[in-house]
Amino acid sequence: MPVTETRVKAAKLSRQQYLDLYYYMRLNREVEATMTRLFRQNKIVGGLYASLGQEAISIGTSYALEKRDWLAPMIRNIGALLVKGVPPRDIFTQHMAKYTSPTKGKDGTSHFGDLENLHIISPISMLGDLIPVMTGVAMAGRYLGQKIVTMTWIGDGGSSTGVFHEGLNLAASQKAALVLILENNQWAYSTPVRRQVPLENLADRAKAYGISSYIVDGNDVVAVYSTAKEAVERARAGDGPILIEAKTFRRQGHAQHDPAEYVPKEQRAYWEKRDPITLYEKFLTEDKLLDAKGKKEIEYRIAALLDKEREFAENSPMPPPELASEGVYCTGPECHNLQPKWERPVDELLPPKSCVKPVWTVAGFGSGTASSGGTAPIHFGDVAAANAEKPSALTKRSGKPAARLAKKPASKKSSRKGGR
Amino acid sequence: MAPITFLEAIRQAMFEEMAADPRVVLIGEDVGVYGGAFKTSEGLLEKFGWERVIDTPISESAIIGAACGMSYLGLRPIAEMQFIDFIACCFNQLTNFVAKGHYLWNAPAPMVVRGPSGGGVHGGPFHSANPEMYFLHTPGFKIVYPSTPYDAKGLLKASIRDNNPVLFFEHKFLYRRIKEEIPAADYTVPLGKAIVRREGKHLTILSYAAMMHVSLEAAEALAKDGIEAEVIDLRTLMPIDEETILNSVKKTNKCLVVHEDTKTGGIAGEIAAILSEKAFHDLDGPLVRVTSLDTPVPYAPTLEEAFLPNAQKVFTAAKDLARF
Numbered sequence: 034m035p036v037t038e039t040r041v042k043a044a045k046l047s048r049q050q051y052l053d054l055y056y057y058m059r060l061n062r063e064v065e066a067t068m069t070r071l072f073r074q075n076k077i078v079g080g081l082y083a084s085l086g087q088e089a090i091s092i093g094t095s096y097a098l099e100k101r102d103w104l105a106p107m108i109r110n111i112g113a114l115l116v117k118g119v120p121p122r123d124i125f126t127q128h129m130a131k132y133t134s135p136t137k138g139k140d141g142t143s144h145f146g147d148l149e150n151l152h153i154i155s156p157i158s159m160l161g162d163l164i165p166v167m168t169g170v171a172m173a174g175r176y177l178g179q180k181i182v183t184m185t186w187i188g189d190g191g192s193s194t195g196v197f198h199e200g201l202n203l204a205a206s207q208k209a210a211l212v213l214i215l216e217n218n219q220w221a222y223s224t225p226v227r228r229q230v231p232l233e234n235l236a237d238r239a240k241a242y243g244i245s246s247y248i249v250d251g252n253d254v255v256a257v258y259s260t261a262k263e264a265v266e267r268a269r270a271g272d273g274p275i276l277i278e279a280k281t282f283r284r285q286g287h288a289q290h291d292p293a294e295y296v297p298k299e300q301r302a303y304w305e306k307r308d309p310i311t312l313y314e315k316f317l318t319e320d321k322l323l324d325a326k327g328k329k330e331i332e333y334r335i336a337a338l339l340d341k342e343r344e345f346a347e348n349s350p351m352p353p354p355e356l357a358s359e360g361v362y363c364t365g366p367e368c369h370n371l372q373p374k375w376e377r378p379v380d381e382l383l384p385p386k387s388c389v390k391p392v393w394t395v396a397g398f399g400s401g402t403a404s405s406g407g408t409a410p411i412h413f414g415d416v417a418a419a420n421a422e423k424p425s426a427l428t429k430r431s432g433k434p435a436a437r438l439a440k441k442p443a444s445k446k447s448s449r450k451g452g453r
Numbered sequence: 454m455a456p457i458t459f460l461e462a463i464r465q466a467m468f469e470e471m472a473a474d475p476r477v478v479l480i481g482e483d484v485g486v487y488g489g490a491f492k493t494s495e496g497l498l499e500k501f502g503w504e505r506v507i508d509t510p511i512s513e514s515a516i517i518g519a520a521c522g523m524s525y526l527g528l529r530p531i532a533e534m535q536f537i538d539f540i541a542c543c544f545n546q547l548t549n550f551v552a553k554g555h556y557l558w559n560a561p562a563p564m565v566v567r568g569p570s571g572g573g574v575h576g577g578p579f580h581s582a583n584p585e586m587y588f589l590h591t592p593g594f595k596i597v598y599p600s601t602p603y604d605a606k607g608l609l610k611a612s613i614r615d616n617n618p619v620l621f622f623e624h625k626f627l628y629r630r631i632k633e634e635i636p637a638a639d640y641t642v643p644l645g646k647a648i649v650r651r652e653g654k655h656l657t658i659l660s661y662a663a664m665m666h667v668s669l670e671a672a673e674a675l676a677k678d679g680i681e682a683e684v685i686d687l688r689t690l691m692p693i694d695e696e697t698i699l700n701s702v703k704k705t706n707k708c709l710v711v712h713e714d715t716k717t718g719g720i721a722g723e724i725a726a727i728l729s730e731k732a733f734h735d736l737d738g739p740l741v742r743v744t745s746l747d748t749p750v751p752y753a754p755t756l757e758e759a760f761l762p763n764a765q766k767v768f769t770a771a772k773d774l775a776r777f
Contacts, residue, residue, distance in 0.1 A: 140557045148525055148560055155558040162550050165515040169522020169530075176478070176504055177526060196546065199512035203519060206510055361592045362617050363561035369616040373476055373527030382475040387502040 037236045038247045044259040051322050054092055054254050056331055058310050061088040061112035063335050064121050067343055068128055072289055076347065078130040079141045084109035086252070086284035087218055089309035090186075092116060093257030094214050094277070097265045098184060103170050105154035105163040105185040106143050109216065109283075113186070114143060118151050121339055125346035133345070138352035139360075148371060152181075160191030164200025164213060171209035171273070178377025182268045186214045190221025192235055204274040205242040211274035212264045216251065218283035223295045236278035244274050251279030252309040255316065282307075456632040462602035463493045463567075463623060466609035467531060469639065471501050474529065477613055480507040480520055481533030490535045491569055491628060513542035517566065521551050521618075524562040529613055534568030537622060538582040551618045552593030565612045569625035570598075571663055571713055572750045572761060576625075581750035581757075583662075583714040588620050589691050589723070595644055596691040598622040600665035602633040604688055607642030615644060624662040624713075631666070647694035649701065653681035655775055656707035659698060659724060661687040664711045664762060671767035680775045682709075690720055698724065699732055706737040707774050711767055716744040738777030743770045 046054075065083050072081045084091060091112030095104060098117070106113045111124055126134035127141055135145035136155075146155035154170065156163055167183040174181035187197060192215055204211045215235050219226045232238070239246030245267070249260040257279060264275040282304035286293035317323035363369050380386055457465070471477045479494055479501075485508040488495030498506040509516050513534065520530035534540050540547070547566070554560040572581035588594050595617050599605040605623065612619035650665065651672050660668040665686045672682040683701050687693065702708050708728060710721035721742040728740055743762045751757055 136558050144557065146558050146560060154522070154525060155554070155560065157549050157553070159545050159549050162514075162518060162546055165512075165518025165546070166522040166525075166550065168515070169519030170525055171522075172507075172519060173523040173526035173528050176523075176528070179526075196514045196518070199510075199515035200518060202510055203512055203515035207507075360556045360559070362595075363555050363563075368555075369561050369563065371525075371527045379475050382502070382505060384472065384500050387505065388500055389498065389502045 037234065037239065038245070038260075039249075041247065041249070041256070041260045041263050043255055044262050046255075046258075048322055050096075051317060052327075052331075054096060054258060055313060055317060055323065056335075057092045057096070057112060057116050058088045058254060058313065059331060060115055060121070060335050060338075061092060062310060063339055064111060064115065064124055067339050068125065069289070071125070071129065071343070077128045079128070080288040080290070081128065082108045082142065082288045083285040084111060086304060086308060087216065087281045088112050089254035089257050089313070090214065090216050090251045090279045090281060093254045094184065094186075094212075094261040094279075096258055097261035098182065101152065101179065102181050102265070103152040103154065103167065103174075103183045105146075105156055105167050105183075107156055107160075107163070107186045107188065107191075107216075108143060108158075109188075109218075110186050111143055114153065117153055119147075119153070120342065122342040122345045125343055126349055129346055129349070130351065131346060131349035132352040132356075133349040137356060139356075159196075161187060161194035161196035161200060164197055164211075165203055167211050168200055168204040168207065168209045168274070171204070171211050172207055173373075175210065176382075177373050177375055179374065180269055180376075182210045182212060182265050182273070184212045184214065184265070186216055188221060189215070189217040189219065189226045189235055190224070190229065192238060193229055198241075201238075201242050201244070201274065201276070205244045208271060209274050210268040210271070212261065212268050213274060213276050214261070215276060215278045216281060217278055218281050219300075220283045220287075220293075220296065222287040222291075223293075234278060236276060239276040242274075244276060245272065246276040246278065248278045248280065251281030252304075252307050252312060254309055254313050454634055454637050456634045457602055458629050458632055459602045459605050459623070460491060460493055460628040462606040462633075462635065463609060464495060464497075466606045466613070467494060468497060468500070470610055470613045471497065471505060473639075475505075476527060476529045477531065478505045478507065478523065478528055479531045479533065480509060480516055480523075482509055482511055482516070482535045484508060484533050489533065491625065493623075494533070513539050514546045517543040517546040517551065520564045520566075521546070521554075521562045524564045525560060529563050529565075531565045531567060531613065534566065536576075536580050536582075537568040537570035537584060538579050540566065540568065540584055540620075541587075544587065547588070547594075547618075548591045552588075552591045554593075555617065556593060561616050562618045563616045565609070565619045565621050567609070567621035567623060569628065570622040571624040571626055572745075572757060573626040573663060575752060575754055575757060576750070577752040578749040583622070583712075583745075585620070585622060585690055586714060586718055586720065589720065593618065594691060595619045595689065596622070597644060597689050598624070598662045599688055600624070600627065600662050600686050602631065603635045604642050604648075604686075606635060607640050608644065608688065610639075611641040611644050614641065619644070622662065626663045627666075642688070644689045645692040645694055646689065647685050647687045647697040649683060649697070650686050651682065651684040653683035654705055655680045656682050656709060656771060657698075657701040657705045658682050658684045658709045658711060658767070658771065659687060660684065660711040661690065662713065664713050667762060667764050668711045668767055670764040671771060674764065674768050675771055675775075678772070680771065682771060687720075693720075693723075693727075695727060695731070698727065702728060702732050703735045706735055707777060708736070709741045709743065709767070709771055709774055711743045711762055713745055713761060715747050716742060717747050719744050738774050741770050741774045743767050
């Protein structure tokens, strides 16, 4: 039976890695602070969504990925983009709808990706859609022989969508190397999590799919990283998909326009005292990984970088109007250069090697582990094996549910079928 | 070669593309072990193995999402809808995610979504749909709807090789009802090209899929009355072959559109707009539509017959149009 882990041993990081986590959290916060100023100067074309107070999640989880791995951010995961190697200018130009942005002004916010180099899939605003997409990426990765892991994020709100279920169930049935971060910031716009889901822990959703899950303090970056690292390694080893619930709090409104007056003062006060960056600074100082001088240096580095990047964005032109009609279709061979990167012999996938006998058991795939602990192999055309899977055999192994099923008279079912 | 059915043409196209290109995979409900609800993928699992022929849970959104994700790593997935009606279940994944990818972030999704569509087989309101127009209105898709085994095979191969998401509709009435001899060698039929099925000079009949055959039947009857109808098979609805349509209408000066999709918002309306923009002075009469009724597809044979266009309805409408 898959269990929900709540305590993962803190990963041992090098000094540089500890400082990386700090740098990216600070960078995440400063990028958003810069954008808040730009928003107030009317330089952001559309909405602005903040991850204030949630930075430890974007940073800690994405830092556990390798370069070859794939991620798809959601709206509050700008930090994950920064860790993956996206320069801040891309985030500024996207929000400012500039021609120099990755989408050339065709979309805003964190809605952009990079298939060739950074392995980032662009999010869309419909929540949950990325879960089956990242499942597909993981499936293709396995097919190509690549040892990749895919990661995406969902909120407490998004975990109620139908496609969350479809996606996670497909991922589970495929044993896809997907790590899904459920960022429980306790508010879906103005609706508190208690009014959305009758569960104490959203990680419990994992039980429905027979997959492993973790619960972690989303404001403790080392805990987040350690959990994500373990999950990523397990997923890479074939133990996926894995769900991580990171508990946190959305300190600002849904977006800049929303003062979030519906949030109880006590709740806000509690979480403001648990600021992930302040908490981490305390940890770093106590462990003598960071002193005042080191902190100043990082602040200076970030300020210098962001000044340059913001200036680039501000000085960039808007896209020319004629761009509006271009690019709906991929035309010509040069528009789609994406070739699969095979890391296994291709002839394995072509006849005669790909041919399968009409009866087989697929070890480690699809078979998985039944909730009773026994294996549930897939059979095709194997009458004896298929019969062995019928209720009587199941009853013996797993007990109650199958026994109840078995009592239903088979004749009733077949007569109905015959009547069709 | 012996003549093959429409269904076999689909199967051959998938089989040959998968044999030639390891990037091509098939994903859908019951496509593997069972060989597809209509047996369009029979034998594919045995030949290509479980990694390439993927049975999924009943989750249309997940099928489309996963196929799209696979395409991002350079694969060319074919996603099957067991009945095309169920494409409504993954409408969001298709229209918001798949269709917009290339325009927004330069991520074309070279994938084919295919499945059995259309009525006339008493499938009732949830197994008879012609949902092409939901998607024609979404920039980013190519939409193919063939009427013959030759075209089905050639167009499906072209769709798999296309760099854009293609929605490929297979009229299930045609699956086992028509046979055609097709070449043994590899061939494709280009997307976006209509074909003149019957030459004529008095009026143009535009149609596609099952209604193509109804239109040809009507044209034979019209010929006996001295009306020579030019019958054009659109084959691809997006991109639509304006050139072939305009050339014909400029010759015949009259246009009748026959489609099995319901009337309001059907492709005939779009064609009427194209003609009024580009061939207004060539028209001697109104654009006439022979389509299904603006209702769900009813189940009872008497009702479905009333719902669908047929050769008699096309004949009558064409006679009226020819009088202009």
